[in-house]
Amino acid sequence: MRTVNTKDNGACWRYSVGLYKFGPEFRTSMNRREFVRTAGGVAGASAAASATGAAVAQEEEGGDGGSSGGPPDYGDWLSSVSNFDGETVDATGQDSATVEVGTQANGGAFGFGPPAIHVDNGATVQFEWTGEGGRHNVVSEGEGPLDSGSAVETTGVEYEHTFEEDGIYPYYCVPHESLNMKGAIVVGTDYATAGGGSGGEGGGVETLDPEEAGVPIQPHWVGIGAGLAMVVSTIFTFYLLKYGESANTKGGNN
Known part of the structure; x- marks a missing residue:
C-alpha cells in the first residue's frame, strides 16, 4: 500500500x-x-x-411424497345436507362418540347430528334415535360397515359400531335419502383430504406447494x-x- x-x-x-x-x-x-x-x-x-x-x-x-393435510374430502356427499356447514366435529381422543338420528335438518327431523364427525381408530360411534321424523335407520353408502337394519321409530341408542380401519365412511337413512338425510364419519389419520393426499397426525398445518402457487422451481x-x-x-x-x-x-x- x-x-x-x-x-x-x-x-x-x-x-x-x-x-x-x-x-x-x-x-x-x-x-x-x-x-x-x-x-x-x-x-x-x-x-x-x-x-x-x-x-x-x-x-x-x-x-418425500408426504401429504399436505387439509379438511376431509367428502366429495359431493354432504353438499346438499342443510345442517352441514363444512365443519367436522373433532371427537378424537375419546373411546366413544354419539350421533343423533332424527335431528332438525333438511326441512324436518331428517338429519344426523353432527352430520360429520372425526373419531380415532378403535373408537365406537353410538347412534341415538331422537324419536322424531318417523322411522330411521343407518346404512353405509356402498360397501361400508354400517347397517342398523330396518328403519325404526324409537328413542335411545339403537345401534353402534366400532371402527377398526382409517378412512371416511359415508352413510344415510334409507327412507329419507331423497331428503338428504346423510352423514359421514372420519376415522383415524389416513383419509382423503380436500387438498389431495391423506390426513396427517394431529391435523398439521397445511403447506403450500410452490408449483401450486404458480412458481415452479427448475x-x-x-x-x-x-x-x-x-x-x-x-x-x-x-x-x-x-x-x-x-x-x-x-x-x-x-
Missing part, C-alpha cells in the same frame, strides 16, 4: 491508497489486487447462492443462472482490470 503526500488549503495530508479521508469527505479507490479479491468474492457468493437454490429446488422436486435453470453469473463476473473483472484502472491508483509521492 502506497503513502501519498498532498496539500489542501495550505495543509499537508498523508493518506494511503485504499479508503482515505481527503478534506471533509470520504472517498474510495481501489488497486488491482483489492479489486480482484472483491470481484472474486462476489463471483464466489453468486455461485454459492445459486448452488443453494439448486439444492432447495431438488429437495422440493424430490420430496433445477436446470438454477444451474444455468449460476454459470451465467460467474461468466458475467469474470468478463466484468477482466474489462476493468485492462481498461478501467482508476487515476487514484497511479502515481507516487508528490
Whole structure:
C-alpha cells in the first residue's frame, strides 16, 4: 500500500491508497489486487447462492411424497345436507362418540347430528334415535360397515359400531335419502383430504406447494443462472482490470 503526500488549503495530508479521508469527505479507490479479491468474492457468493437454490429446488422436486393435510374430502356427499356447514366435529381422543338420528335438518327431523364427525381408530360411534321424523335407520353408502337394519321409530341408542380401519365412511337413512338425510364419519389419520393426499397426525398445518402457487422451481435453470453469473463476473473483472484502472491508483509521492 502506497503513502501519498498532498496539500489542501495550505495543509499537508498523508493518506494511503485504499479508503482515505481527503478534506471533509470520504472517498474510495481501489488497486488491482483489492479489486480482484472483491470481484472474486462476489463471483464466489453468486455461485454459492445459486448452488443453494439448486439444492432447495431438488429437495422440493424430490420430496418425500408426504401429504399436505387439509379438511376431509367428502366429495359431493354432504353438499346438499342443510345442517352441514363444512365443519367436522373433532371427537378424537375419546373411546366413544354419539350421533343423533332424527335431528332438525333438511326441512324436518331428517338429519344426523353432527352430520360429520372425526373419531380415532378403535373408537365406537353410538347412534341415538331422537324419536322424531318417523322411522330411521343407518346404512353405509356402498360397501361400508354400517347397517342398523330396518328403519325404526324409537328413542335411545339403537345401534353402534366400532371402527377398526382409517378412512371416511359415508352413510344415510334409507327412507329419507331423497331428503338428504346423510352423514359421514372420519376415522383415524389416513383419509382423503380436500387438498389431495391423506390426513396427517394431529391435523398439521397445511403447506403450500410452490408449483401450486404458480412458481415452479427448475433445477436446470438454477444451474444455468449460476454459470451465467460467474461468466458475467469474470468478463466484468477482466474489462476493468485492462481498461478501467482508476487515476487514484497511479502515481507516487508528490
